[in-house]
Amino acid sequence: MRLTEILKNIDYQLLQGNLDHKIEALIYDSRKAVKNTVFIAMDGVYADGHQFINDAVEQGCQVIVLEKDICMQKGITYIKVSDTRSALAHMSCSFFSHPSHELTVIGVTGTVGKTTSALMIYSILKEAGKKVGVIGTNGVYINDFYEETHNTTPESYELNRIMRLMRFHNCDYCVMEVSSQAFKMHRVDGIDFDYGIFTNLSPDHIGPNEHASFEEYRDCKKQLFQLCKIGLFNLDDSHASEMMNQAACQIYTYSTLKEADLYAQHINLYQEPGHMGIRFETGGLLKDFYTLDMPGRFNVYNALVSLFICSQIGIDHADIKRALAHVHIAGRGEVIHVSDDYTVIIDYAHNGAAFESILNTVEEYKPNRVICVYGMPGKRSKVRRIESGEAIARHHAYAVLTADDPRDEKVSDIALEIIHAMGHLSNDHYTVVENRKEAIYYALDHALKNDVILILGKGHETHMVLENEVKVHYSDKESVESYRKDHKNA
Ligand SMILES: CC(=O)N[C@H]1[C@@H](OP(=O)(O)OP(=O)(O)OC[C@H]2O[C@@H](n3ccc(=O)[nH]c3=O)[C@H](O)[C@@H]2O)O[C@H](CO)[C@@H](O)[C@@H]1O[C@H](C)C(=O)N[C@@H](C)C(=O)N[C@H](CCC(=O)O)C(=O)O
Numbered sequence: 001m002r003l004t005e006i007l008k009n010i011d012y013q014l015l016q017g018n019l020d021h022k023i024e025a026l027i028y029d030s031r032k033a034v035k036n037t038v039f040i041a042m043d044g045v046y047a048d049g050h051q052f053i054n055d056a057v058e059q060g061c062q063v064i065v066l067e068k069d070i071c072m073q074k075g076i077t078y079i080k081v082s083d084t085r086s087a088l089a090h091m092s093c094s095f096f097s098h099p100s101h102e103l104t105v106i107g108v109t110g111t112v113g114k115t116t117s118a119l120m121i122y123s124i125l126k127e128a129g130k131k132v133g134v135i136g137t138n139g140v141y142i143n144d145f146y147e148e149t150h151n152t153t154p155e156s157y158e159l160n161r162i163m164r165l166m167r168f169h170n171c172d173y174c175v176m177e178v179s180s181q182a183f184k185m186h187r188v189d190g191i192d193f194d195y196g197i198f199t200n201l202s203p204d205h206i207g208p209n210e211h212a213s214f215e216e217y218r219d220c221k222k223q224l225f226q227l228c229k230i231g232l233f234n235l236d237d238s239h240a241s242e243m244m245n246q247a248a249c250q251i252y253t254y255s256t257l258k259e260a261d262l263y264a265q266h267i268n269l270y271q272e273p274g275h276m277g278i279r280f281e282t283g284g285l286l287k288d289f290y291t292l293d294m295p296g297r298f299n300v301y302n303a304l305v306s307l308f309i310c311s312q313i314g315i316d317h318a319d320i321k322r323a324l325a326h327v328h329i330a331g332r333g334e335v336i337h338v339s340d341d342y343t344v345i346i347d348y349a350h351n352g353a354a355f356e357s358i359l360n361t362v363e364e365y366k367p368n369r370v371i372c373v374y375g376m377p378g379k380r381s382k383v384r385r386i387e388s389g390e391a392i393a394r395h396h397a398y399a400v401l402t403a404d405d406p407r408d409e410k411v412s413d414i415a416l417e418i419i420h421a422m423g424h425l426s427n428d429h430y431t432v433v434e435n436r437k438e439a440i441y442y443a444l445d446h447a448l449k450n451d452v453i454l455i456l457g458k459g460h461e462t463h464m465v466l467e468n469e470v471k472v473h474y475s476d477k478e479s480v481e482s483y484r485k486d487h488k489n490a
Pocket residue numbers: 028029030031041042043044045046047048049050052150151152153154155156179180181182185205209210
């Protein structure tokens with residue numbers, strides 16, 4: 001594509017050189033720069049891309065987009081913009097010919113529930129025969145194609161590339177998680193959102209490399225409702241009215257507690273071997289009865305979101321109902337049948353809010369005991385260690401503390417911090433088994449009739465991060481399945 005075409009939608013100043021270039025890719029990591037690419041220098045958390053401009057030039061790149069003054073080399077084109085992250089986003093939209101304009105884009109934001117809601121919508125649309133893609137923490141799925149993601153919301157260039165790939169696969173719909181960092185880092189600038197969904201909000205991702213304050217975190221998420229045409233808000237969240245404030249979209253609401261545009265009532269839990277689910281009735285825009293084969297009152301929120309979007313899109317109601325009845329999301333309230341005596345659930349709960357919801361929800365099924373197998377990541381926010389320990393104590397649950405991406409920290413040290421946060425809980429309520437597979441075996445070996453074993457924090461993930469960020473293969477699901485196999489053969 002010609003450089004002038006790529007720059008069409010941004011304000012820039014040509015510092016040196018000319019715009020007569022044919023461009024084959026946009027690059028924001030100098031290590032990937034080659035001939036016929038533009039290098040966009042971005043100031044990051046750990047490094048400043050401007051320091052690598054000469055490396056990019058050395059590797060053959062002849063066009064540089066920057067926001068700071070640097071010493072220019074002869075024969076190279078330098079283009080100055082006020083914000084290179086935003087420029088990359090708009091240039092990427094142009095480079096890939098605005099794929100979001102050709103898709104119905106559904107964006108989901110909020111502290112928890114993004115992955116679950118996005119994948120529920122994706123599953124229902126797919127089952128209804130629609131061509132749909134999804135982008136989020138669990139990766140990119142386009143029909144049968146899969147690609148891993150490094151971020152919940154990929155960098156703008158990747159995002160537009162993926163959306164173009166979706167169009168290549170004839171997708172009409174794109175469901176995507178939109179993280180607060182995505183707004184902060186301009187990853188979704190220029191994306192044409194049709195629907196925006198707000199799940200809930202609680203303090204998270206606040207720290208030196210993420211958000212400066214809760215207000216900044218919240219205001220980043222609010223931006224979705226400036227960009228989308230229709231916004232759907234969880235009326236039960238205490239931040240709902242603040243999130244709706246200044247929204248430029250048409251507003252719809254959902255609730256499980258009060259009347260809203262779409263609301264759930266008469267929520268009933270059910271449990272049978274290998275299944276923990278929920279039945280509910282809806283009022284407002286849709287009046288019907290539904291079954292969801294996933295545990296958790298909170299999943300009714302995710303189901304309401306999916307019902308609203310799929311019915312707005314025009315999916316046949318019987319198809320939605322059928323698909324919802326058997327939707328399962330990897331690592332999100334995933335029930336694995338090991339024994340008729342007790343229930344095993346793998347769940348991605350990894351912060352205070354999610355621990356509270358999963359523990360609350362599981363208690364409603366009136367289990368004998370709740371045993372949580374989990375750990376907390378090394379070199380990451382210590383708040384989550386405290387919040388999780390407090391939640392275990394509040395709910396009088398049992399904890400088998402173990403590894404969860406310990407990085408350069410000792411699993412036993414992290415466990416001690418969690419135990420400290422458990423406060424008054426007596427020491428027969430917890431134990432430490434450092435190897436995660438052994439911890440799962442330990443919990444399952446000690447399970448009693450009607451116990452619920454919650455394996456928390458890693459969800460769908462298939463790796464463990466050790467010292468020096470070295471990743472080794474590890475999966476909770478494989479550990480549980482291996483236990484089941486061993487005990488079948490025993
Ligand atoms: C801390 C953080 O947010 N980092 C993100 C950021 O990296 P960065 O730009 O700060 O990277 P950097 O290492 O400082 O480098 C700055 C620039 O120099 C370039 N560089 C660097 C070295 C070199 O030799 N040559 C070179 O050109 C880099 O490519 C980069 O463009 O921009 C990258 C591209 O978009 C992201 O992949 C990366 O996410 C990291 C992996 C991350 O963990 N991010 C988290 C905080 C995040 O975004 N999380 C949200 C979910 C949480 C939420 O709900 O908000 C998410 O969407 O994933």
